[in-house]
Amino acid sequence: MSERLDDLLEQALATGRLPEGISDEEADELAAALARSNDLRASVAAVDAEAEASMPAARARFERFLGEQQPSARPAGVTPTARPRFAGWFGRKTRLPALAAAAAVILVAAGLLVVPALFNDVETASAQVLVPGDYVQFQAVAGRPSDGSLPVESDFGEVSVVVDDQTEVVDATGAGAATIEPGRALVVAGVVGEDLRVRARTVSVAAVAGERPVSRRPQQLMQFHAHHGQVVALSLGDEGNPRVVVETSDGKLLVVKVDGPSLESLLERYSAAVGTPVQIVRVDGAPPGVFGVAPAPGEGGSQQPPGGPMHDRPMFMSVVGIAKQREANRLTVETREGDVTVELTRRTQVRIADPSVTPAQLLAQGVTGRFVTVVVVPHHQQRDQVIADVIIVGRPADDESGP
């Protein structure tokens, strides 16, 4: 019987019609199968159009890959030329346009992912902080766009950024549109793809040029040491392990797993975490290898980093508080300044910053009653709308633990 139906279906697929001499039951099954096969075939044109649209970027990526495989692309024994140290980030020496923001949301933890060494030493360093699927925010200097990608120089090497029609490109106030010009200081926020390219959701562009950083290989901080430095990147994955990348005062680049409460406190205090001077602190009860971050001594409760006015730093708008109520596509967040209603869209991404809750538990409990940090989509034309780009879900508001 089964073989008969298999053959009858094949006949129907070949002719587009139900065979004759079949039972009603057979006709029902074959009609449904034929309909589903037609549905799939009808969608082929759309899939082909997608494939064609993606071809230029994919071709460029493969050509780059092929180029890197050739022996001449990997000179032996050549070290990168030292570039001027990137001084003046975010309010130290270089004055960058500022953004008045409620609080900064810090993004995605970057894991230490070791990938096959297809690149030179500088690019291998960037591969170690970018984990596919993670949401990242980092500072960089724009290169020249090529084949659908924007190469940027970060503190951990060159990163390929995809800027497309889904990307919001804003000036450092966060309210106005901007264009990315080579040499400009940027803060990029986006999601790391499987190819380690960052799909940018928002790019904040400074009005002035930034000094290109000296790329270094980042190291994971495993044992406590009261390092001081500046945050150059943040990342958050699905598992609730926020990480910061800190450039220390003695020139190291450290990847630090941080606990959720201290990160939330830092975000509340500063309107942008990238570029913030911090110190690494112990956290009682934290698992091995997890530390806290606190404002560097002398920063006090200022909402801006020392050494420059807030308007020097490109930043993102964010809303920090406690999720009070969710109704349809609106989330009400209770902040220090009052309730803020945030709109959620299909594009909104959610990340968990509380390692004590599993995704399954969060599904069951919901976000109401938890600390949340909402990165807001820059919306320079409709300023009365607050649209969530990323929601970072923290610990419950009645959790007394803290840094």
Add this chain to the structure above:
Amino acid sequence: MSDEARCDAAAEELARRASERDPAAWTELFEEHYSAVYAFVRYRLHGAGEAEDLASQTFEVAYANARRFDYRGVPIQAWLIGIARNLCRDHVKKLRRRGHHEEITEMVTPPEPSRTESVDLRRDLATAMAVLTDDQQTVLSLRFVLDKSVAETAQLMDRSEDAVKNLQRRALAAMNRELLEMGFEGRSA
């Protein structure tokens, strides 16, 4: 030499050069097979970006393993599809291990309103495909998205033709059940 024989010889020569990692051969292979690989993976993944990533990775992995490819008598597309299939499987497993990210996102975000019938159809199809087994997804992608014959599908999947016919019937039935459960009215044949 007949046209068919000439084509076979040219394909074998291209495959031989690719097994020796000739960059020009690989560029040619990419141009020839990228769209097919993309179409094969598209319904197994969440979006166009993922499909582009995995399709691109397929060629990179293939290049890395070029010297292991036996080009004699094995269509190179079959080899590429096999790599793409493995990458899809690994990718889906990794997403499941990383947690219920998609479910959480859907928990807090509203469904996008439908715009056109074709867009709805694709999303429903992709959702229905996601619950099928790997073999069911493969046979539907090969037969109806890549328009492979039963014989070609059997070769690509290393199955008998009878096994492919049985698999496609079960796969279409499973997809139909899933669509009905989602409330999709659809069109009759």
